[in-house]
Amino acid sequence: MLKTILIVSLLAAAGCSKSNPPAPAEAPRQNTFYVSPSGNDAAAGTLQAPLKGINTALAKALPGDTVIVRAGNYYEKVFFPKAGRLEKMITLKAYAGERPVIDGTGLTVAGKEALVTIRNASYVQIEGFDICNLKSSTPWANVNGIVADAGSSNIIIRRNRIYNIEHNVAPGDGRSGHGIEIIGNTEVPMKNILVEENEIHDCNTGYSENLTINGYVDGFIIRKNTIYNAENIGIDAAGGYAANPVAAYNYARNGLISENTLYNIDMSTGPVGPVHGHGAIAIYVDGARKITVERNRIYDCDRGIGIVSENDAYPTSDCIVRNNIVTGSYRTGIYLGGYLGYTSGGTRNCYVVNNTLVTNNRERGAFGEIEGELRLTEQCFDNVIRNNLVVAGPDDLFLHKYTNTGSGNVIDNNLYFSASPSGWIWNTTNGTPFMDFNAWKAASGVDAGSIAGSDPLLTEDFRIPANSPAKQAGYVLPADVIGTLDFSGQPRIQNNKVSIGAHQ
Numbered sequence: 001m002l003k004t005i006l007i008v009s010l011l012a013a014a015g016c017s018k019s020n021p022p023a024p025a026e027a028p029r030q031n032t033f034y035v036s037p038s039g040n041d042a043a044a045g046t047l048q049a050p051l052k053g054i055n056t057a058l059a060k061a062l063p064g065d066t067v068i069v070r071a072g073n074y075y076e077k078v079f080f081p082k083a084g085r086l087e088k089m090i091t092l093k094a095y096a097g098e099r100p101v102i103d104g105t106g107l108t109v110a111g112k113e114a115l116v117t118i119r120n121a122s123y124v125q126i127e128g129f130d131i132c133n134l135k136s137s138t139p140w141a142n143v144n145g146i147v148a149d150a151g152s153s154n155i156i157i158r159r160n161r162i163y164n165i166e167h168n169v170a171p172g173d174g175r176s177g178h179g180i181e182i183i184g185n186t187e188v189p190m191k192n193i194l195v196e197e198n199e200i201h202d203c204n205t206g207y208s209e210n211l212t213i214n215g216y217v218d219g220f221i222i223r224k225n226t227i228y229n230a231e232n233i234g235i236d237a238a239g240g241y242a243a244n245p246v247a248a249y250n251y252a253r254n255g256l257i258s259e260n261t262l263y264n265i266d267m268s269t270g271p272v273g274p275v276h277g278h279g280a281i282a283i284y285v286d287g288a289r290k291i292t293v294e295r296n297r298i299y300d301c302d303r304g305i306g307i308v309s310e311n312d313a314y315p316t317s318d319c320i321v322r323n324n325i326v327t328g329s330y331r332t333g334i335y336l337g338g339y340l341g342y343t344s345g346g347t348r349n350c351y352v353v354n355n356t357l358v359t360n361n362r363e364r365g366a367f368g369e370i371e372g373e374l375r376l377t378e379q380c381f382d383n384v385i386r387n388n389l390v391v392a393g394p395d396d397l398f399l400h401k402y403t404n405t406g407s408g409n410v411i412d413n414n415l416y417f418s419a420s421p422s423g424w425i426w427n428t429t430n431g432t433p434f435m436d437f438n439a440w441k442a443a444s445g446v447d448a449g450s451i452a453g454s455d456p457l458l459t460e461d462f463r464i465p466a467n468s469p470a471k472q473a474g475y476v477l478p479a480d481v482i483g484t485l486d487f488s489g490q491p492r493i494q495n496n497k498v499s500i501g502a503h504q
Contacts, residue, residue, distance in 0.1 A: 031065050033057040034095075037072035054078050054092070054102070063123070064088035071098035078102055078116045084123030089154075094128030104134025104165075112142035114181075115165075118152050125156040135166040139173035145203070146180045151188030157195045166204035171272050175206025179227075183243050184216030184252070193220035202229045206272060209233040209284070213252045215243030220255040227262045231270030232280050234262040234301070239287030240311030240345075251314055252288040258295050265301035266330075277366060278302035278330035287314030287345060295487050295502075298326045304360065306335040307352075308377075309345030315379070317348040323487045323502045325356045325462050331365055332400075333357035333390075337377030340367075340402060340429070346379025351481050353386050354474065354492070356462050356502040359393030369430050372400030380406035387474035387482075388414045389456055389464075389501030392422035397433060400425045401444075411446035413475040415500045417455055449475065456501065463488075463503045470500035 030045065035057045039050035051057045054074055057067040063084040069092070084090040094100050102115050115134050118124055131145045145162040148155050162179040169175050179200035184190045193213070200210045210230050213220055214237075227234040239251020262282040267273045280302040285291045287309045298304045304326030309316045315338075326333040334355060336347040357373040365371040373390045376399075390398050398416045404427045416422075416437075423433030426444045434440035437452040454469040464470045476482075476498050486492045487502035494504060 033060055033065065033067045034070065035067060036070040058092065061090050063090060066091040066093065068093060068095050069100040070095045071100055073101045073103045075103050075106060077107060077113065080118050080121040080124050083121045086123065089123045089125050091125045099130055101130040101132065103132060107134060109134065109136035109138060109141045109143050114144035114147040116146040118148035118155060120150040120152060122153045126160065127158040129160045131160055131162045132164045135164065135168060137168045139169050141167060143167045143177035144181055145178065149183045149185050151186040151190060153191040155193050157198065159197045161199045163202045167206055168204055171206060171275065175271065176208040177203065177205045178208050178212050179203050179210040181212045182217055182220065183214050184249065185244050187246060187249065189216045189218040191219045193217060195225065196221065196223045198225045200225065200227045204270060205232050206270065207232065209236040211235045212238065213255060214238040214241060215252065216249035217252045218254055223256065223258040223260065225260045227260065228264045230265045232267055232272065233284050234265045234282045235260065236284045236286060237288040237291050240314035253290050255291045257283055257291065257293045261297045263300050267302055278363060281306040285316050285319050287311045287316055290318045292320045293324065294322045294483055295485065296324045298324065300328045302329065303331045303335060304329050304333045307347050307350050308335055309338050309347065310343055312344045315345040315348045317350065319350045320481060321352045321355065322483050323354050325487055325502050326360065327358040328362065329360035330362045332371035332375040333360040333373045335375040336380050336383060338379045340377055344379055346381065346406065347383060348381045350383045352388065353384065353477060353482055354388065354502060356389045358391045358462065361393065361396045367429050370395065370397045370400065372397035374399040376401040378403055378405050380409055382408040385411045386413045386477065387498065387500050389470050390414060390416050391456065391458065392418035394420045396422045398422055398424050401427055402429050403427060413449045414447065415451040415454065415456055415470050417453065464499060464501060472497040472499050474498040474500045
């Protein structure tokens with residue numbers, strides 16, 4: 001009898017009795033929600049009974065859940081209403097082998113809006129969509145493909161195509177927008193931002209950019225994206241533009257811009273062009289710090305790469321530009337310094353090393369000058385320009401330093417070659433170039449270890465053969481400066497030697 005009483009007591013303590021059997025285990029909750037244009041928002045969201053709206057599915061998703069979208073057009077502005085968490089991201093992605101379209105056709109834009117918004121929502125991912133056709137002709141609107149802001153971190157934006165994002169007004173009416181904008185506008189930094197393998201093209205962004213990282217963004221990777229047919233800047237890491245109200249937070253930092261391809265970045269294709277000419281820059285670091293720009297391919301753009309500052313209080317500093325190939329720009333290949341007579345921020349403590357520049361400067365600059373394959377304007381301090389392979393075209397300059405501001409710059413171990421007469425200009429905007437290499441070295445005090453006049457024997461893909469004078473002729477810098485891989489992914493330093501240019 002005592003044994004029976006003890007067993008009954010134990011069952012009661014566990015919430016069980018003969019008259020109250022154990023509750024059945026709950027069925028596992030649904031972790032994947034499917035969306036289809038033929039779906040129904042009252043449906044279960046399974047593959048066989050999909051939902052109709054992307055936002056409806058995201059409202060149901062919890063950390064660790066996935067929303068899978070079938071092919072078709074979705075005429076809605078998508079918003080991530082919740083955050084994921086560590087190792088439990090909320091993922092929005094295309095159904096395997098299909099290409100859903102988040103389509104702005106017919107949608108209005110009031111103020112600043114985007115087709116996809118990630119706001120105060122960390123640990124989220126969007127992958128595999130066409131994001132397109134958001135257009136406005138309203139003055140001072142701001143039209144965007146994807147915007148992430150408000151302290152969102154641990155974000156992945158991958159393999160999307162973004163196009164026809166258009167603010168179709170005159171420049172004086174605030175023509176502005178972005179394909180993708182990452183903006184750190186709170187006291188909480190945005191961290192671990194990955195934007196990769198996206199395609200951005202044919203966007204009318206006016207005075208803004210196609211892919212922007214601005215404000216308090218601390219730690220990002222922008223890699224393997226393709227950007228083309230743009231009327232303004234391709235990729236911009238920025239500081240000093242009131243993105244964040246706290247001055248110390250108001251610049252992007254600790255980022256990598258790598259393995260991107262940019263072409264036809266051409267300001268003359270939009271209404272800003274008549275004002276500024278070919279003034280756009282394919283990859284632009286403007287007032288940001290500790291950014292590495294490496295292994296990018298840029299061709300047929302207004303300008304190639306700029307590590308420049310438009311703001312007095314935000315010099316571009318501690319950046320590295322390495323192992324890039326820039327060809328066929330309307331103006332300069334690589335550009336350092338502040339705007340002439342306009343800003344005093346300038347460029348400080350940066351490296352421009354092992355880049356290949358070929359026949360840029362197809363037209364004259366804003367002052368009637370040749371900007372130069374390498375261009376230094378105002379307030380360049382303590383920068384290093386080494387191991388660059390520079391092939392000039394007709395009516396070109398190898399290097400052009402515009403003013404006598406700045407100091408402490410090291411320019412050496414470069415290779416300069418041209419099949420037509422080309423030279424160098426030192427400390428003047430439109431002065432007479434030095435056409436003799438020895439006269440240039442004597443006047444400038446730089447390039448003592450550089451090579452001039454020797455054909456690097458570049459191949460069609462800008463490699464150097466074994467008998468090139470650039471082969472293993474560079475100055476060996478530390479790996480954290482020069483990189484571990486050359487443009488094509490081969491070891492950058494071999495047998496303790498480094499070649500001049502982007503290829504080893």
